[in-house]
Amino acid sequence: MSYLVLARKYRPQNFEEVVRQEHITRALANALTSDRLAHAILLAGPRGTGKTTIARILAKCVNCETGPTATPCNTCRSCREITGGHAADVFEIDGASNNRVENIRELRENANYMPAHSRFKIYIIDEVHMLSDSAFNALLKILEEPPAHVKFFFATTDPNKIPITILSRCQRHDCRRVDLTAIVQHLARLCENETVEITEDALTLIGREADGSIRDALSLLDLIITGATGKITAELVLDVLGGLDRQSLFDISQAVFDRDAGKIIDIIARLYDRGQNMIKLFAEVLTHFRNLLVVKMGGTSQALSDVSEYELNAIKAQVSDISQVYLHQILDVLFKEEIVIRQSSSPRLALEMAFVRIIQIRPALPIDTLIEKIDILQKNLAKNLPLAPPPAATQEAIKSPAPAPPAPAGPESRPAPAPKQPAPKQLTPKQLKPEQLKPAPEVPECPNQAPDPAAGPAPPPPRPENNAKKTEPLETSWKNIICRIAEENPALAACFSTSKMVKTGDGHVEIRFATNKFNVTYANRDGHQALIQKTCSLYFSDDIQVSLAGTAAASRNGLANKQKSKQLEAEALNHPLVADAMRIFNGKIVDIKILQEA
Template identity: 55%
Template sequence: MSYLVLARKYRPQTFEEIVQQEHVTQTLIHAIEANRVAHAILFSGPRGTGKTTIARILAKALNCEQGPTPKPCGVCASCKEIATGLTVDVFEIDGASNNSVDQIRELRENIVYLPVHGRFKIYIIDEVHMLSMAAFNALLKTLEEPPAHIKFFFATTEPQKIPATILSRCQRHDLKRITLQAIVDHLQRIAITENITISEDCLRLIAREATGGMRDALSLLDQVISFCEGAIEYADVIRLFGVIDRRILIEFSNALLKGQPAEALEHIHLLYETGKDLKRFYADCMDHIRNLLLARLGITDVLLDSLSPEEIAAIQGQAASIDVTRLRQLLDAFHRDEPAVRFAANPRLVMEMVVFKWIEIRPALSIDRLIDAIDRLIQNPALNAAPPAHTDGFDAANDTVERRSTDTRIQEARTRFETPLGAKETVSAQDPQEIRAGFTDTIAENIPLEGTQSNTQPVSGPADLLERLRDRLGREHNNMSLPGFLADACIVEIKGDDVTLALNAAPPIAARIRKNEGLLRQSLSELLGKPIHLQLLDRYADPQPTPSAVFKTPTDIRTEALNHPKVSEIIDIFGGSVVDIRITKEEVQ
C-alpha cells in the first residue's frame, strides 16, 4: 500500500476535529440543528486552514444516513463515499481547471437530476475565484434560485476577486490563520500517535515556517521525519529549512547597533559562503529588530505566541541596553531598503550597501533630550553641553568630537545663509538672549532697557527707522520671520519717547507681531539710543494718497515689485534672480 501523507491521514472528519475555527464550525452546527443551512456557502481564508475540509464535513453532515446531523457517523455508506471522494452525489470541482462558461453550462444542465443516494446533490468548487467572468455570469441565476436538492459550497483564498453579484448570493464564512501554539499542540499529538521523538522547539520552528496553515505544518513535519533518522534534533531542522540561527541574528544586530561594520559584513560573508538565503536572512533580521523594539517597550504579549520562553528571555536581555530611538531608526532603515533586497539579483551586495548606509546614520536624539541640551546652553553659554551618553555601544568620545565639528559646520552654514551678499561672514558666540530669540519668535515679556546707547548712524526718518528695524531683527536677533511680517508696516509718528507703529497686516500676522512687542521695543530703543514707549496700531490709512499711489504705470509696478522687501529677502536667501514680472489687467487699471 502506498504511503499516506500526514496531511491526508490526519485530515479532520468531524467539526470537533477542526483546529481553531470555532467561529465557523459552531455556526454550521447550529444551522444544521435548526435546519437553516444556506443553499450557497463561501469559505474564504489563507491556505491550509480547513476550507475544503469543512465543506466535506458539512456535506457528510447533510447526507449522513443518521442526519442531517452535526455529528456524522462516518460509518454509513454516504459518509465513507464522501471521505474517499467516490460518491456520485458530491462533486469536487477545481475552479482553476474548470473555469470556462461551457463547463458551467454543463453543470447547470446536470443539477436538474435528483441525487442518487443522499438527500442533496452538493457541488464543492475549490478556488472559485479562478472562474472566468462569463462562467460567473452563467452561474448567477442558478446560484440564486437552485433546486431544493442542490447545495453549493465554494472555497477561495482570494475573495476580493469574486464578483459582488456572486458574493451577495452566498453566505460567507472567513477562516483565520491558526495560531502558532495551536499548531504546536496539534503536531505534538500527532507525533505521540506516530511514536516520533521531537522536541517542542523543533515543533515551534515547524509551526513558524507554516505561517498559520495546518496543512503546511503537517507537510513540513513529514519532510522532517524523512530527513532525520531516529530522534529529531533542532540543528537538523534548521539545516533542512535553511533557517538562520537566532544567535546569528543577535550577533548581527548587535554589530549594527554598536557601530561595528566589519563584524556585520563578516556575518553576511559567512552566510553567503554557506549557501544561506540572504533574502530570507534580511526578512528574519527585520522580524528580530521588531521583536527587540517590542521587548524594549515592554510589549511581550505579542512575542509569547511566536517565540519560546528562552528566545523571549534572550531578546529581552539584548533589548535592555539599547535605546528605543536607535531601534526605531534601524527598523526604519531596514524597511526602506526591503524592496531593493527582495528584488535584487545580487542580494549580498545590496545587504552590504544597507550596512554601509546604516553606519553613516548617527544616533538620533529625542525631542526631550534636545530641549534639555538647549536649555542648559541658554542658562550657561560657557558650558560645552554634550548630548547625554548613549547606551547603544557607540564610542562616546568620537561621537562628541564629530558632533562638535558638525555643530561648527552648521553654524558656518547658518551664517552664510543669513548674511547678505557682500557682507563679512563671522562666527561668534551669541548672547543667551539672542539664542532664545533665534529659537522662537514668541517672546512676550517686556525687556527693560537702562542706559541703552546707540552706536549706529542717526535715523533720518520713519521709513529709515523701519528699514533699520527690519534689518536688525533679521541679522542681530536671528529672527527671520518678523522682518517679513513687518513688510507692510509703517511708522506713523516719532514724538519724543513715543513711537507709533502701524502693523497693516492680517489678524493672524498682527497677533504674531504683538507677541514680539518686547523685542520690537528693545530694537527701536537701540536704534534711537534711548528707551522708548511703543504703541502698536492695527491699521493706518494715509488721508492724502499721492497720485503715484493711485495711478501706476507698468514701469512703476515692476520697480515696486523688484524693490519689495520680501522679494529682496528671497533673492538674498536662495541666491536667485528675477526672470520675469507679469502684470495683470487689474493692477494696470
C-alpha cells in the same frame, strides 16, 4: 502498502478535529442542527488552514444517512465515499483549472439532475476566485435560483477577487491563521501517535516555518521524518530547511546595536551558505525588529504570537538599553529598503547594504537632551563667539561683493574660530543674542535693562538693594530673577514667560505657570530647580523656599491624560527652542517623548 502522507492520514473527519477554527465549526454545527444551512457557503482564509477540509466535513454532515447532522457517522455509505474521495454526488472542482464559462455551464446543466443516492448534490469549488468573469456570471445565475437539492461550498485564499454579486449570495466564514502554539501542540500529538521522537525546539522550528498553515507543517514534518534516523532535533530541522535559526536573528540585532558591520556580513554569509533565502531572511529580520520595538513599547507576549517565553526574555534583555526612537529609525530604514531588496537581482548584496545604512544611523536624541545641548550651545555662542548676522543680512552680504562674515551653518562648522574681520562695533554678542537665536524671544524684558540694540554693551542688571527688595512688588522681583536666570540658562528663563511668583507663606514663594505643561516639566528638572532656588536665594535671602506649582497635579483620568499628552506634544513642537534646534541642526522631528513628571 503505500505510504499515506501525514496531511492525508490525519485529515480531520469531523468538526472536533479541525484545528483552531472553532468559530466556523460551531456556527456551521448550529446551522445544521437548526436546519438553517445556507445553500452557498464561502470559506475564506490563508492556505492550509482547513477550508477544503471543513467543506468536506460539511458535505458529510448534510449527506450522512443519520443526518443532516453536525456529527457525521463516518461509517455510512455516503460518509465513506466522501472520505475516499469518490462520492457520486459530491463534486470537488478546482477553480484554477476549471475557470472557463464552459465549465460552469456544464456544472449548471449537471446540477439540474437529482442526486444519485444522497440528499444533496454538493459542489465544492476550491480557489473559486480564479474563475473568469464570464464563469462568475454563469455561476451567479444558478446561485440566484439554486435547485433545492444543490449546495455550493466555495473555498478561497483571496475573497477580494470574488465579485460582490457572488459574495452577497454566499454565507462567508473566515478561517484563521493557525497560531504557533496550536500547530506545535498538533504536531506533538501526531508525533506521539507515530512514535516519532522529536524535541520541542524542532517542533517550534517546523511550526514557525509553516507560517500558520497546518498542511505546510505536516508536509514539512513528513519530509523531516523521512530523512531522520533517531531523535529529531532542531539542528536536523535546520539542515533540512536550509534555514534560519532564531539565534542568528538575535546575533544580527546585537551586531546592529554594536555597529559591527563585519559581524552582520559574516552572519549573512553563513546563512547564505546554508541556503537561506535572502528575501525571507529580510522578512524575518523585519519581524524581529518589529518584535524588539513592540517589547520596548511594553507589548506583551500576546502581541508577539510567534515568540516563545524564552525568546521574549531574550528580547527584553536585548532592548533594555536601546531607545525606542532608535528602533523606530532602524525600522524606517528597513521599510525603505524592502522594495530594493525584493527587486534586486542580488538580494544578498542589497541586504548587506541595507545593514550598512542602518549602522550609519546615529541614534536620535530625545528632545530634552537636545534642548539641553542647545542651551549649552547658546551659552557658548553668546559668551565666546561673535555671531553671524541674521539670515536676511547674510543674504544681502552674499549678494554684495564685500567680504561677508561666515553664514550660520551645520553643526560641523560651529566650533570654527571667530571670523578674522572685526564684527560691527555696535553688534556685541549679548545684544545680538535675542534676535539671532530667538526669533520670538520669550524671556520677559528686564525692567532694569532698556532694550536698545544700537547702544553699547548692556550693563549687567543692577542688583536691587535689600530694602528696595522689601518694598518692590513681587512681580518686579520675579522679572529681575528671570533676567538673572536668563544669564545662566536662557532656555529655562524662556519657560517662565507665562508664569508668576506668588507669596504662599513666610519665607516661601511659589512659581505658578499659566498653561504650558512642557514648561512646567522642563523647569522641574533637577539642575533647573537648583538654579531657580539658587537665584531666588541670592535675590531675596538664603532661607527663602521656592516651589513650582502645577507639577504634582498629574491628571487622574485616562482621557484627560491623553488630551494633555497631545497638548504637551503640540506645545513641545511649537516651543521656540525646538524651532531653533531644527534650524541649527537642519533637522526634523522624529519622535516626541513625554517625560514623566517629577
